[in-house]
Amino acid sequence: MVLLSPAERDAVVARLRRAGCVWAEDETRLLVEAADGPEALVGLVDRRVTGEPLEYLLGWAEFCGERVTVEPGVFVPRARTALLVSAATAVTGPAAAVVELCCGSGAIIRALARRLAAPRLLAAVDVDPAAAACARRNLADLAVPVFAGDLFDPLPAAWRGSLDLVVANAPYVPTAALDLLPAESRRYEAPMALDGGPDGLAVLRRVAAAALSWLAPGGHLVVEVGEVQVDGFRAVLAGAGLVPAVVRDDALDATAMTACRPGCGRHAGPGRAARR
Structure with missing residues (x-):
């Protein structure tokens, strides 16, 4: 100082x-x-x-x-993503098996580790080796394994069909809108952490398509999206065999979507957030 x-x-x-x-x-x-x-x-x-x-x-x-x-190039966690943590906590019971995809610094899985009741499994994945290395440093004290690889690909095959929660703050900015981001994001954060393809849903479609086979019956996928993407991604989730719901927090200007593998009960949402 x-x-x-x-x-x-x-x-x-x-x-x-x-x-x-x-x-x-x-x-x-x-x-x-x-x-x-x-x-x-x-x-x-x-x-x-x-x-x-x-x-x-x-x-x-x-x-x-x-x-x-956080280290240079690694996605900086945003305050609005606290809604993702709240939405995930609301739909996840005790002793859950939880995986975070597109983990970046590992901030979400670290927050969930503090909020979930005695999770039996926590793990994180990122395709960017630099992000995976940063997440390992953040999660070392919690003994959370971090895998470097593309979405579900590096996870042990034995986990297929057994996950209670998959959470992902995947890139969802449409490619054409990248130039509208603040300069500090455009110039310093890794493009792969921001670019969601032509409509912003390219990575999220892949997550949704694979999620059903990795989730246990009644398990949930929870992701962050842009508010204008809700209807389009709702159709994607339904087409993948999942039951979607939306959680919105105007104070955070944040939108999350939960999607349940059939076999679940009610779709919960954070106490103060509006669901629709």
Whole structure:
């Protein structure tokens, strides 16, 4: 941590604000805490004003009340994805077998490990070796295995038909809309973590198509989607033999979809989120 005079701190805040940082005061505090000397702080501020994500500079992101390690290129967990955690928790009973696909930093499976009742199996998968390595570091203390590979492919065959929950924050931004993302996402996060193909559902279609054979009867797939994609993905899920439901949280501006393998009971949703 660097000790700054009030004038020096104000100068950093002003520079960040000029660069478009909405929460310049908070960012200044975090950068000052992260720097191990004046030169290091100058370097961090220089990188931030050019658009590098704050989380990469700090080395962590806050998600569901925990600091999760994030490394350059690895998808930064978003606050809205807390809805995915809530939706998954609501449909999952005790002693569940849970797998997170497209895990990135492993933030979701880590949050679920804290919320689910005595899960009997937790695992995570990402096709990007860098993301898988980052997730392993985040999940080491929980002894959660992380597989590097494409969706379900690297999972043990013995797990087929036995998973109670599959959760995925798969890429769902349509390719043509990538240029509309904030510059720090476009320039610094791995494209494979963002690009969902022509309509944003290319990866999610593959997840849905395979999910039925991996879920146990009554098991659930839970994913995040864009609100405008709900009707299209509902049809995809139904066509894959799953029973879909939608969970929306306007405060988070987030939409999740749950899909049950037939054999389940009611479709639960987070207590304060609207279902439709």
